[in-house]
Amino acid sequence: MSRHTLRTIAVCALAAVPLPVACNDDPAEPAALVCTPLPTDCPDEAPSYANVVAPIVENNCSQCHYPGNPDGNWPLNDPIDIADWSASIQLSLADCLMPPRDSDLIMTDTDRQTLNAWIVCGAPDN
Numbered sequence: 001m002s003r004h005t006l007r008t009i010a011v012c013a014l015a016a017v018p019l020p021v022a023c024n025d026d027p028a029e030p031a032a033l034v035c036t037p038l039p040t041d042c043p044d045e046a047p048s049y050a051n052v053v054a055p056i057v058e059n060n061c062s063q064c065h066y067p068g069n070p071d072g073n074w075p076l077n078d079p080i081d082i083a084d085w086s087a088s089i090q091l092s093l094a095d096c097l098m099p100p101r102d103s104d105l106i107m108t109d110t111d112r113q114t115l116n117a118w119i120v121c122g123a124p125d126n
Contacts, residue, residue, distance in 0.1 A: 027074075041120065043121070059111075060098075079124075
């Protein structure tokens, strides 16, 4: 991670000032960070784990977060795993820290918001 990226993250986290950029911008651009707070209220209907959340996790997280990963990343292969780590996941979603900026993965804002909404709704196994 570049020094500019780290400085941007630190300034954003400390100042809590929203930046007018999105997580799904070019990952090579350090300014492609978002510190805009995610909604804290559950929408009218919680996103479906099986139909909506599981594919988001599969596409954005499972490359590193799988059982037995030698790097020590905790697994995120079922709703209980994800619920157990929900506080850390929400922080990472809010600051666009996962998937890591140096990976080939880019989580869209829609996916960030959907995963966050599922957690805010109590992480139902639906």
